[in-house]
Amino acid sequence: MGSDKIVLSYSGGLDTTVAIRWLTERYNAEVITVTVDVGQPEDFKALEERAKAAGAVKHYLVDAKAEFAERFIAPAVKMNALYEDVYPLSTALARPLIAEKVVEVAKKEGTNMIAHGSTSKGNDQVRFDLAIMTLMPDATIIAPARIWKMTREDEIAYARQRGIPIKAESSKFSIDENLWGRSIEGDVISDPSIEVPEEAFEWTRRRNQGKAVVEVEFESGVPVSVNGKRMNLVDLVKFLNEYLGSYGFGRVEHLENRVVGFKSREVYEAPAALALIYSHKDLEKTVYTPRELRFKRLMDQEWADLVYQGLWFEPLREEIQKLGDEMNRWVSGTVRFEVDGSGFRILGRRSPYSPFSEKIASYNKGWYPSDEQARGFIEIWGMHSLLANRVRR
Numbered sequence: 427m428g429s430d431k432i433v434l435s436y437s438g439g440l441d442t443t444v445a446i447r448w449l450t451e452r453y454n455a456e457v458i459t460v461t462v463d464v465g466q467p468e469d470f471k472a473l474e475e476r477a478k479a480a481g482a483v484k485h486y487l488v489d490a491k492a493e494f495a496e497r498f499i500a501p502a503v504k505m506n507a508l509y510e511d512v513y514p515l516s517t518a519l520a521r522p523l524i525a526e527k528v529v530e531v532a533k534k535e536g537t538n539m540i541a542h543g544s545t546s547k548g549n550d551q552v553r554f555d556l557a558i559m560t561l562m563p564d565a566t567i568i569a570p571a572r573i574w575k576m577t578r579e580d581e582i583a584y585a586r587q588r589g590i591p592i593k594a595e596s597s598k599f600s601i602d603e604n605l606w607g608r609s610i611e612g613d614v615i616s617d618p619s620i621e622v623p624e625e626a627f628e629w630t631r632r633r634n635q636g637k638a639v640v641e642v643e644f645e646s647g648v649p650v651s652v653n654g655k656r657m658n659l660v661d662l663v664k665f666l667n668e669y670l671g672s673y674g675f676g677r678v679e680h681l682e683n684r685v686v687g688f689k690s691r692e693v694y695e696a697p698a699a700l701a702l703i704y705s706h707k708d709l710e711k712t713v714y715t716p717r718e719l720r721f722k723r724l725m726d727q728e729w730a731d732l733v734y735q736g737l738w739f740e741p742l743r744e745e746i747q748k749l750g751d752e753m754n755r756w757v758s759g760t761v762r763f764e765v766d767g768s769g770f771r772i773l774g775r776r777s778p779y780s781p782f783s784e785k786i787a788s789y790n791k792g793w794y795p796s797d798e799q800a801r802g803f804i805e806i807w808g809m810h811s812l813l814a815n816r817v818r819r
């Protein structure tokens with residue numbers, strides 16, 4: 427009988443690096459670290475060395491970029507996923523996938539003890555805990571940062587005392603990055619009344635003046651090519667992040683309503699996510715009947731709320747998704763847009779499934795209702811209001 431095994435979701439940052447040693451000591455356990463690659467820019471070799479140096483007995487690196495794109499980003503585009511109309515859910519979408527991979531490793535390692543680095547103030551703990559509880563109902567979940575009473579300074583001191591290597595750089599902000607976006611919070615950003623300093627941003631530092639014009643093609647709601655060049659979704663998103671970000675486009679400023687009961691100032695960089703969702707929304711408007719469009723907006727909002735609130739596995743999320751997929755069968759075509767600085771403008775769109783008819787809409791030629799048709803339509807259309815006004819005025 428060896429000691430217990432704990433599988434830790436490892437980001438490589440200060441909290442989870444300290445957690446390796448803390449878990450080992452407190453539970454007399456062997457700690458196995460799992461890092462899931464969802465497109466965060468990270469030196470995974472250095473990260474593994476750090477985990478081992480901190481005391482991890484084994485380390486897993488899981489490349490989940492393609493799965494993240496196909497199973498999470500594609501649906502998010504189809505559902506125009508913007509929490510409170512602005513946040514493309516980059517962090518929120520990755521959590522259930524990370525939890526899934528960590529649970530897979532735990533099963534493989536024959537343990538039900540799973541640890542993650544979330545604190546008791548954030549949304550991420552809700553997403554991790556609920557995903558793990560769904561996928562492994564008998565899991566014992568340990569969130570060291572909810573238990574220890576260490577401040578950031580305490581953690582650094584703890585690491586120094588024990589000779590645990592920590593990441594040299596270490597921004598003063600709390601950062602979470604993946605393919606779909608970069609979340610920035612903490613430090614001076616926490617004061618919602620002041621402007622976020624330029625140093626907080628990385629993806630959207632403006633390196634190119636002027637404008638970028640881009641044409642994106644969608645097939646059944648999913649982006650498949652940029653400026654006529656077909657790309658897989660991972661490369662397409664990477665390309666748009668770099669290209670549009672270089673023009674300074676992609677920042678989100680948000681005073682956000684967290685799941686855990688309070689408002690928090692958060693900023694994001696998500697050039698690809700914003701451009702793709704704005705374009706996709708435009709294409710939906712091009713294709714859908716007005717009834718479909720209005721109903722889809724309600725579905726979109728509910729879907730984004732569920733994902734934000736840690737309810738990826740809520741049946742309603744999947745059910746809404748199914749109808750969303752069905753409706754997106756028709757969302758094919760191209761959208762052309764331009765960005766400069768923070769500005770985004772649609773330039774034009776085209777879809778073989780658009781009911782738009784030049785002949786019907788044009789003021790110059792083609793179809794015109796007769797005077798009689800127009801009068802009849804207007805009178806019957808307005809009849810409810812006309813009758814109500816007659817009795818009330």
Ligand code: ARG
Nearest residue numbers: 517518549600601602609692
């Ligand atoms: N507020 C965002 C969310 O709940 C971003 C969280 C960022 N997480 C982090 N560890 N910095 O999705």
